[in-house]
Amino acid sequence: MSNDPIHQFQIKPIVPLEIGGLDVSLTNSGLYMLGAAAALTVFLTMSMGGRALVPGRVQSVTELIYGFIADMVRSTAGSDGMKFFPLVFTLFVFILFANMVGMFPYAFTFTSHIVITAVMALLVIGIVVFYGFYKHGLHFLGLFVPKGVPWVMLPLLVPIEIFSFLVRPVSLSLRLFANVLAGHITLKVFAGFVATLAAVEAWWGVPAAGLPLLMTVALTALEFLVAFLQAFVFAILTCVYLNDAIHPGH
Amino acid sequence: MAETDHDAHDATVETATVAHGDAGHSGSFPPFDPTYFPSQIFWLVIAFGALYVMMSRVALPRIAGVLEERRLRIATDLDKAEELRAESEAAIAAYEAALAEARTKALAIANETRGRITGEIDALKAETDADLKLKLSEAEASIDAMKENALARVRGIASEAMVAIIEQVLGQAVDRETAGRYIDAEFSARR
Amino acid sequence: MSDQDRPGGGPDGDGDRLRELERGLRAARKADEGNKPAADRSGVAVAFRLSTELVAGAIVGALVGYGLDYLLGTSPWLFILCFVFGVAGGFLNVARAGIRSEKRNDGNGR
Numbered sequence: 001m002s003n004d005p006i007h008q009f010q011i012k013p014i015v016p017l018e019i020g021g022l023d024v025s026l027t028n029s030g031l032y033m034l035g036a037a038a039a040l041t042v043f044l045t046m047s048m049g050g051r052a053l054v055p056g057r058v059q060s061v062t063e064l065i066y067g068f069i070a071d072m073v074r075s076t077a078g079s080d081g082m083k084f085f086p087l088v089f090t091l092f093v094f095i096l097f098a099n100m101v102g103m104f105p106y107a108f109t110f111t112s113h114i115v116i117t118a119v120m121a122l123l124v125i126g127i128v129v130f131y132g133f134y135k136h137g138l139h140f141l142g143l144f145v146p147k148g149v150p151w152v153m154l155p156l157l158v159p160i161e162i163f164s165f166l167v168r169p170v171s172l173s174l175r176l177f178a179n180v181l182a183g184h185i186t187l188k189v190f191a192g193f194v195a196t197l198a199a200v201e202a203w204w205g206v207p208a209a210g211l212p213l214l215m216t217v218a219l220t221a222l223e224f225l226v227a228f229l230q231a232f233v234f235a236i237l238t239c240v241y242l243n244d245a246i247h248p249g250h
Numbered sequence: 251m252a253e254t255d256h257d258a259h260d261a262t263v264e265t266a267t268v269a270h271g272d273a274g275h276s277g278s279f280p281p282f283d284p285t286y287f288p289s290q291i292f293w294l295v296i297a298f299g300a301l302y303v304m305m306s307r308v309a310l311p312r313i314a315g316v317l318e319e320r321r322l323r324i325a326t327d328l329d330k331a332e333e334l335r336a337e338s339e340a341a342i343a344a345y346e347a348a349l350a351e352a353r354t355k356a357l358a359i360a361n362e363t364r365g366r367i368t369g370e371i372d373a374l375k376a377e378t379d380a381d382l383k384l385k386l387s388e389a390e391a392s393i394d395a396m397k398e399n400a401l402a403r404v405r406g407i408a409s410e411a412m413v414a415i416i417e418q419v420l421g422q423a424v425d426r427e428t429a430g431r432y433i434d435a436e437f438s439a440r441r
Numbered sequence: 442m443s444d445q446d447r448p449g450g451g452p453d454g455d456g457d458r459l460r461e462l463e464r465g466l467r468a469a470r471k472a473d474e475g476n477k478p479a480a481d482r483s484g485v486a487v488a489f490r491l492s493t494e495l496v497a498g499a500i501v502g503a504l505v506g507y508g509l510d511y512l513l514g515t516s517p518w519l520f521i522l523c524f525v526f527g528v529a530g531g532f533l534n535v536a537r538a539g540i541r542s543e544k545r546n547d548g549n550g551r
Contacts, residue, residue: 009280011290022288029286030293037301044309048316059316066313086306094301113281115290120298163502163523163530164537171497171534178493181281240541328470335462342459 005188009112009181029110036097036110044093065093069235076239080246087127088242091120092235099180099227103220111230112180114173121173124238132245143248172237176230183223190216401437408433494538495531502527 013025047062055063069089073081095111102109110116132140144161145154193212197205409429416424506523510516 006280011280011283011286013286013289017289019292022292023285024289024292025286026293027286027289029290030297033293033297037297037304040301041304041309044305045312048309048312055316062313063317066310066317086302086310089310090298090302090305093305094298110290110294113290115281115287116294119291119294159526160529160533163498163505163526164533165530166505167494167498167501167527167530167534170501171494171531174497174500175493177281324469328466331462331466335459335466339459 005185005192008106008108008184008188011113028108029113029116032098032101032108032110033116036094036101040093040097065089072236073239076236077243077246081239081242084127084239084242087124088235088238091124091238092231095120095176095234096228096231099231100224102180102184103224103227109180109184111176112184114177117173117177118169120176120234121169124172124241125169128241128245131242132248135245136248140245140248143244168237168241172234172241176234179226179230183219183226187216187219187223190219405430405433405437494534495528498527498529498531498534499524500527502530 011027011029013027014031015026017023017025043058044062047058066089069092070082070085073085073088077084098109098111101107102111132143136142144158144165146157146161149157190212194209194216197209197212199205200208409426409432412429412433413424413426416422416429502524503520505527506520509519509523513519
């Protein structure tokens, strides 16, 4: 493997496949996605296998995540929002797992690809729009008319509200993508410094490599935090946007 | 992450283009490379869809079931404990009531007994008093009788002695009756 | 657990222990009802999400404006207008996030 910081995002086809003229080959990215789905299914199902009333350590983790997300959905989108709990839960564990697996050296991080995050964000916004119109009909458009504002202000505020809504899928996908991408590149660059400095054939080469090494360690810790936070932010924003679809009045 | 490639070169974010031998690779920044967009979306839909189905159909109901079971179990256990606590409290109350009742009963019995015994003692005392009084008066009467008797005998002896003394001293016979009268008079004066 | 092994046993001591039990039970029930792990409402998470909101607003505004200009031939006016609206919309999202997190810190639910 080269020391190129971009290399880690490279997609490589594994099983060539074409449907309707589109190249849908199973790639390393697709493999990681399937792996994440399989591993999460096995873990989250098997950890509850004992159905123990007093949970073991693994079962506790599962219950903790469950309670964490359930509380998030309930406090952000109300108890009506609990029908979307499986969606939020799936999004959270899927992103979290992808980010965490991506922290391992040589692993592929599919959340570092904008298509992936964009599809997930569009799924969320699509559900918000669909459910909003389904539940409230045209009243859902009231979301764009702020309440208690003088009507002269409306020509200015309604476009801003519309844009603020349009921005959501973009910011939702961009945030996750950009954070993961930037984190991985930075980490790789600093790790590259370590290698470069350590390879310098001078007496100060190896000691000088210590500084970027320290940085790399610190960044790795930070990236673990970011990996969790980004999954958390994606999930809680999903709840916030769903709340708009459930209760359109601000 | 920790690469130890010796011919590593300073890599920066700007060196985005990489020469790679991979087929179908356009050489642009991979996350923006549209070559694999269809494949990415395709497999994401499959993986995410499958995961969603597994979560919503299998995993989440299972977790919810266990949590609900535990919640119910804790609630029933707490109810049971509460019930038992109330029961023991009731038992203590009953015990205390019984204790109080016994105490009052005992007090009543004691009072009654005391009253009864006091009455008995009083009656016995009165009887004894009456008995004593009777005996006293009897004794007084017998003493009086004995005194009378003794006095009578003293008068007889005194009058005989008087007669004898007068006869001896004066040589003159004295009637016993007269002497008795003197003695009586003398006695009466002394008394 | 007989009363003989502690001084001051007997019914009164039992009453104390019962009261203690009652307190314990009440606490356990309260703990059970409040047994929902609270989500981490750290400000860090909010701060993290603010960063992209403005960038995304600018991108969306620029794209929509460019598209409308292209369709209506009004270049560059709608581009400028939509760019401004886009940034403002992004800013609105930031402001909402701030308000929401403040409300949450007040403990008023959503």
